[in-house]
Amino acid sequence: MKIQVINPNASASMTAMLAQQCQAIINPGTELQVRCLPDSVASIEGACDGVQAAYHLLDAVRQGEAEGVQGYIIACFDDTGLDAARELASGPVLGIGEAAMHAASMLSVRYSVLTTLPRSIHIIERNMRSYGVDRRCAGVHAADIPVLSLESDPGSYGRLRKLGKQLLEQDRSECLVMGCAGMAQWAKALQNDLGVPVIDGVQVALKWVEGLVQLGLGSSKLISYQAPRLK
Amino acid sequence: MKIQVINPNASASMTAMLAQQCQAIINPGTELQVRCLPDSVASIEGACDGVQAAYHLLDAVRQGEAEGVQGYIIACFDDTGLDAARELASGPVLGIGEAAMHAASMLSVRYSVLTTLPRSIHIIERNMRSYGVDRRCAGVHAADIPVLSLESDPGSYGRLRKLGKQLLEQDRSECLVMGCAGMAQWAKALQNDLGVPVIDGVQVALKWVEGLVQLGLGSSKLISYQAPRLK
Amino acid sequence: MKIQVINPNASASMTAMLAQQCQAIINPGTELQVRCLPDSVASIEGACDGVQAAYHLLDAVRQGEAEGVQGYIIACFDDTGLDAARELASGPVLGIGEAAMHAASMLSVRYSVLTTLPRSIHIIERNMRSYGVDRRCAGVHAADIPVLSLESDPGSYGRLRKLGKQLLEQDRSECLVMGCAGMAQWAKALQNDLGVPVIDGVQVALKWVEGLVQLGLGSSKLISYQAPRLK
Amino acid sequence: MKIQVINPNASASMTAMLAQQCQAIINPGTELQVRCLPDSVASIEGACDGVQAAYHLLDAVRQGEAEGVQGYIIACFDDTGLDAARELASGPVLGIGEAAMHAASMLSVRYSVLTTLPRSIHIIERNMRSYGVDRRCAGVHAADIPVLSLESDPGSYGRLRKLGKQLLEQDRSECLVMGCAGMAQWAKALQNDLGVPVIDGVQVALKWVEGLVQLGLGSSKLISYQAPRLK
Amino acid sequence: MKIQVINPNASASMTAMLAQQCQAIINPGTELQVRCLPDSVASIEGACDGVQAAYHLLDAVRQGEAEGVQGYIIACFDDTGLDAARELASGPVLGIGEAAMHAASMLSVRYSVLTTLPRSIHIIERNMRSYGVDRRCAGVHAADIPVLSLESDPGSYGRLRKLGKQLLEQDRSECLVMGCAGMAQWAKALQNDLGVPVIDGVQVALKWVEGLVQLGLGSSKLISYQAPRLK
Amino acid sequence: MKIQVINPNASASMTAMLAQQCQAIINPGTELQVRCLPDSVASIEGACDGVQAAYHLLDAVRQGEAEGVQGYIIACFDDTGLDAARELASGPVLGIGEAAMHAASMLSVRYSVLTTLPRSIHIIERNMRSYGVDRRCAGVHAADIPVLSLESDPGSYGRLRKLGKQLLEQDRSECLVMGCAGMAQWAKALQNDLGVPVIDGVQVALKWVEGLVQLGLGSSKLISYQAPRLK
Structure with a gap:
């Protein structure tokens, strides 16, 4: 299964550290992507940073969907953009x-x-x-x-x-x-x-998303997490 | 005093209607700006729309600060970007x-x-x-x-x-x-x-912001609404 | 508009101080009354004091209604008699x-x-x-x-x-x-x-009551704040 | 022990009914008073009625204390004047x-x-x-x-x-x-x-107050239910 | 009336102390049993102890019912087995x-x-x-x-x-x-x-259970405290 | 890793069904035990049933610990005996x-x-x-x-x-x-x-316990889930 861990800031070194942590614990069948958002803020500290990071996160999720990603982890403890990501993703999205x-x-x-x-x-x-x-x-x-x-x-x-x-x-x-x-x-x-x-949270979220994807469980798309309306 | 009402979507006609409502109730000394965000979504329906609108809202508030705006009303019932706007503004910011x-x-x-x-x-x-x-x-x-x-x-x-x-x-x-x-x-x-x-909420928020500005009351800038850190 | 600030204790000097504060911030068109309750307790400290103050407050509000008062501020931080005053008043009543x-x-x-x-x-x-x-x-x-x-x-x-x-x-x-x-x-x-x-709270309540009266908003009279039943 | 049931309205017939209910269930050693407040409202329906009833209730409790009443029941489901009564009474006071x-x-x-x-x-x-x-x-x-x-x-x-x-x-x-x-x-x-x-609640409160008085338990007089300050 | 105080641990000396406390405060007509559970744990400290005590408590309540006990007090501050006892008892059961x-x-x-x-x-x-x-x-x-x-x-x-x-x-x-x-x-x-x-809680619970039994009040048996289903 | 699913009632057929469900979703390295409690109640419906099931559950967990079980799932939606099991187990215990x-x-x-x-x-x-x-x-x-x-x-x-x-x-x-x-x-x-x-909950709990065990995470043993005290 294809799982994506998104570090919603622009820090390549933090992303490399996360990739190492995550790679060490995935299941045999998991294909893991760990990425950051180069156009986002350097780190997320407060609401303004969060708004900017969430904005760039949306593109990452849209691209992930195009690539067939089946589950996402948002690797910021603020759970930046979590609900918006759920509107876009077909599989489960967990914040750390x-x-x-x-x-x-x-x-x-x-x-x-x-x-x-x-x-x-x-x-x-x-x-x-x-x-x-x-x-x-x-x-x-x-x-x-x-x-x-x-x-x-x-x-x-x-x-x-x-x-x-x-x-x-x-x-x-x-x-x-x-x-x-x-x-x-x-x-x-x-x-x-x-x-x-x-x-x-990164490690826990990763293992749980693997489990949810295996069980065929994702975000409910009934009302609150419906895809955005086209206007 | 200079008060800005921001309609965080791109709808000019809704903004015109709001401007009419607001102009009718301001105090004599109030200089009112009612604006929308042309690059934002057409309307805010759900979390993805909200993330995009909040992103463009930040520019509007930054510009408002440059122009000496003393109080803001965010004219979307979701209170889109409220905390982020408070980080940027020196005066009070109320969501409708x-x-x-x-x-x-x-x-x-x-x-x-x-x-x-x-x-x-x-x-x-x-x-x-x-x-x-x-x-x-x-x-x-x-x-x-x-x-x-x-x-x-x-x-x-x-x-x-x-x-x-x-x-x-x-x-x-x-x-x-x-x-x-x-x-x-x-x-x-x-x-x-x-x-x-x-x-x-638009009318109530407008009258209350006028009152708060007159009394010299704005968002606390001590911790949570500090200006964003430069990085 | 006619606004009344009621200090529900009997202290004339505190009332004078409040009148000075309030007079300085009212809108041009506001006719302000600031009064205390001479038969009430000297100050409100605890529940017994509150019961006595609330009792005398009712007369003040009844009289205010007779005089066409359009909005009230109860200037005790305990919000003494707030709900009872709302039953009697036709306009908004805010506690400080x-x-x-x-x-x-x-x-x-x-x-x-x-x-x-x-x-x-x-x-x-x-x-x-x-x-x-x-x-x-x-x-x-x-x-x-x-x-x-x-x-x-x-x-x-x-x-x-x-x-x-x-x-x-x-x-x-x-x-x-x-x-x-x-x-x-x-x-x-x-x-x-x-x-x-x-x-x-005195200053904030005063400005907000002015705003609510201007917008035509008062306490709901549907159920809980109905006028007292005659028996 | 001396227990008082106060019906805080002015209805003699309701009080007679309550007296009958209560007399039937007291312990052998209990001396029971069931009284109403003749100067109070005819019935308590809403906040204004409550303020008036509470005002007259205070006199009843002060008199009860002078007569050595050891526990009180306030026989209105709104628990009218409960905290104020506790400030005055030395023994327990329960609302029904x-x-x-x-x-x-x-x-x-x-x-x-x-x-x-x-x-x-x-x-x-x-x-x-x-x-x-x-x-x-x-x-x-x-x-x-x-x-x-x-x-x-x-x-x-x-x-x-x-x-x-x-x-x-x-x-x-x-x-x-x-x-x-x-x-x-x-x-x-x-x-x-x-x-x-x-x-x-009348019956339950009566039995529980009897129990509390027997055990030597009354309202805490440390802070919130202290006797009113003399001014 | 027949009231049972159950100390759900195995301590005879604590039970004797409780019996002395309780005997001193019962009403004239009350027939009091104070018992412990000899097969239970020595004292209840944590969840495992609680599970074991609750298990043995059930037998005590079943036996109490056979003997016509009309009200129960569970004399452990954890209220061990409270809901289960209510399923078995016809009268009120209070935890201390x-x-x-x-x-x-x-x-x-x-x-x-x-x-x-x-x-x-x-x-x-x-x-x-x-x-x-x-x-x-x-x-x-x-x-x-x-x-x-x-x-x-x-x-x-x-x-x-x-x-x-x-x-x-x-x-x-x-x-x-x-x-x-x-x-x-x-x-x-x-x-x-x-x-x-x-x-x-022992003394308060005892006096209140006496009161509830006198008033004919016991646990509701409608849904949650129904007798256990036979299987 | 050794994982145990405990169905805390005595139903062999329900246990067989659960075993089938669970076996289908475990990770390659997981050694799975699915067991019921033959001395427990036939099904858990209410608090009395729960007390009896929890009592027998303790033996199962003690035995599991002796056998080196690293994580447990309690397969009753009431989460019967959950806290008690955590006192006994060294690894994580999840209720379904x-x-x-x-x-x-x-x-x-x-x-x-x-x-x-x-x-x-x-x-x-x-x-x-x-x-x-x-x-x-x-x-x-x-x-x-x-x-x-x-x-x-x-x-x-x-x-x-x-x-x-x-x-x-x-x-x-x-x-x-x-x-x-x-x-x-x-x-x-x-x-x-x-x-x-x-x-x-059975499937989710099983996948999550696998994940927690892999990450070296179990119940905190600091205070509330300490092993029972010996007395």
Whole structure:
């Protein structure tokens, strides 16, 4: 099956990292594309960035459909353009924020999210409320690290580990969700260091989309996710 | 004061109608601009349309800021691009969905929304939940009339009146909210015909923005609505 | 248009302060009355005070109706007697708590309220929940200053400024709501000092009522706000 | 122990009926007072009536305290003046709406309320939300019978029975709550006719207050229910 | 009337303590049985313990029904097996968690719960949400004392008192709920020491069940609490 | 990897059907066990049945752990014993109700559940609320078919199809969730007939557990799902 992971920003190096993570876990029969959007913003930090990224995402999905892609992962924790992508795609589309938080809700009674900048908290919380996954969330926190500094700053992992430990105690949480695609590479190490499940939405979303495609399940096209009307 | 009403679709005739409605109610000192987005979609029906309209809206707000606009009204009931516009604007920005539903919550204990197409219901409901105005909402309903047929189809008003009457009874509602900028012209007539407050968000938002600007109140720029980061 | 601001306690000096604030911001055509209730309690602090104030408020509204008042503002943050006043008035009636918190919900994603005494917190929270404006509220706090000490104690402003700064950080809030009509005079100074929107409900409610009256919008009289039955 | 049941309207005949119901179920050691408020409204239908009734209720509670009353029941389903009474009373104060709906939440997973007039629905729903007992409530309905017609109209019981049966089916409910003190006399008959628990708040509140007084439990006087401040 | 208090663990000494507490407060006509489940777990700490206790509880209720028991109290704060017991019993069944939290909601606007181990918090919170009594709850906390150490450790009371005082301040609470049947004996002393209502669910549930049985009220048997189907 | 599907009732034929469904969709490397609980109830209909099934489920999980099972699926839509199983298992445990409703929340904005008997609705709704998946659920409905009649009655499929069609319209839903493991076999046919995603929790849970195990993710063992304490 043909699966596409879209990193809706323009960062080639983050995309390369994601491709490596994803390639390592796909099923034998999966043909994987991991792409970014060269005309999009360098990183998605806030609503304006999100609007621009979503705009370019639509082209990627239209092209994916033309190429027969059967399932999509949107690799930004804001789930940028998720509903719009569902209007265009025939198969399932999962956002990594969505997937990570649904997974956390099934692996723990109380989880915390650690994202990059404080300005993203509101966006994540609004999504959570729309999905229902706020029910088991004890807090969304920001490490105050810009997205692109995650990989460039050698102290990023240490900072995330320290904050993660603090958050679990402060929130009385039992599970940690990585709130940015750029943190995907550290999920396993962090899980070892913290002793609780640490969830990277990219990996979870990828495995679940594979499963949904295999079962013949995609977005409902009845009303809300109908194809856009031609005008 | 300089106030801008942005109709985020490309319809010149709808914009003309809005301009007429708005011009009739501004305060003496208000300098009003009512504009549409020629490169945007013809009408906003669903998430894909919304992404495209929001993209073009950003340019309009950037230009408005350059021209010294002090307050904005986004004249689409989906409140398309609202948070992004707040990142760019120095003064207040109200969406007409937002304004209409806040007003309905202060004029009644139970209101209903009547919009155009069923596919918009989900978008309105998600906004309602984010704002808190779902608390007094008894239902969001669709007339099943495309946005652009509202003005072209002579039967539109009759259909809205009939549905409005039904909805009030069915929802046990005490107030009706017009769920599309294209319905603005009929609010007064409908209020007379139905005997309950009928709220057009364009007019309410315009008066409230005038008031907020006069009081020196705008969007908080502390965290969530900071200007976009330069990258 | 004839607008009445009712301060539902018996304090003449607070009423004079409010009159000054309000007179400065009304539209040219507005005829403004600002009155208190001489037989009411000296200040409204808790439910018993509220019951007594509401009782005397009814007479004021009945008299206002006889005099052709077209819109009312109830200038107590508890929104004392709000629903009862709506049963009697033909035009719109806004409480200042209600107006301030609706405004805060449209100017920020997260606001805090600072009121006078801890015993008022429960009343404000119950109102918030009824209106829906708890959705974006991060906390209701008390300065532990009795209402009438606000003006008599020269240290009041300093205390509010200090607490306001603390609350914004502690609540991760982006907007501050003044939780008592007696704080109206300090909103602008506090906004300058804190760097976020600081909302005084008296001023917002006044401007919004002017707007609603101009648009011909008042409380729905269909069911819940019908005139009292004669028995 | 000394227990007072206050019917906060002026109806002597409804009070006599309540006295009969209550006298039949008190514990041996209970000294019972059942009183109405002669200066109050004839019946409580809406917010204005409620404000007036609450005003006169305060005097009754102050007098009760002087006479050593140890627990109170407010026999109006709107729980008129409940929080104010708690500020004045040293012992527990239960409203019958409150008691009935808490009981229904412990005897069923889904209950419906049947009250008198549609205008009372909003008041009951706001109380429910404040208490938390909306969680298991499937609907609040009005029989469209004014309070005082309940006893004067010989068809009242038949109408309640018919509506009760309909509501249980329509709401998929498993328990019925009588939404007016004036319906107290019919609870047992209705329970037999409908085959589900039918709850009269007067009786439940009376037994529970007896229990709370025996256990030495009353309203917390720490913050929200402190005695009114002297000014 | 015949009332049964079931302590669903196997602890004879805790049961003896409960029997003493209960015997002291029953009505003259009440025939009281207080029993534990010898084949159950030693104490209920978490979901596995709960499943085992609930299993043995069913036998106790079946036997109670055979003996003509008219009302039941389940004396574990988790309300272990509550719904299952209601399917079997003809009369009312109250859990002590349920009863205590409903009582707290009628005696205060904001209460806190103090239970034994952190692992029980999730169970209590889920119950709260199902009943609706989370609305007025400010926090559920654990003393980190295993159930059986409550009576064996002489320092237990001192620890509860200290924590109780802290929690009231930290949660801004006005009432304390004892979150374990094993704390029943200390409610009165703690109430004196803390100056707020301290609620032991065993005693409240017992008095309320007596009241409900007297009024002829039991669980609805219409749908959810029907007797188990024979297969 | 070793995965176990536990049907927590005693029905061998339903288990055989499930085994067939599951075997068809596992990954190449998965070693699958599908088992029922011979000492459990014949089917799980209500809370008493659930208590008994959960009791026997614990033994199955303990045995599974001894055999090195790495992930579990509880194949009853009530998610019987889910939290208890998580205390015992080292790997992930998903209930099929949970998995189906989380999937529906990612494939549609509004879904409906169709279960067997009305008495199960309350159980499902309580679970939904605990998980958060009630947010996008428009209704839980019962076909009024006992679990074991599903396979024995040849009219079952026709009835489900008819009801499913009705429910989608009535609830304005866009996705249907099969509310019983015994309906697993019909998901695909129903999806074809209804034109919306029809979700069988058994298949979704199985694919997701495979994915979680592959990624090294299991239940958090920090607090709520710790192993039971030895006493």
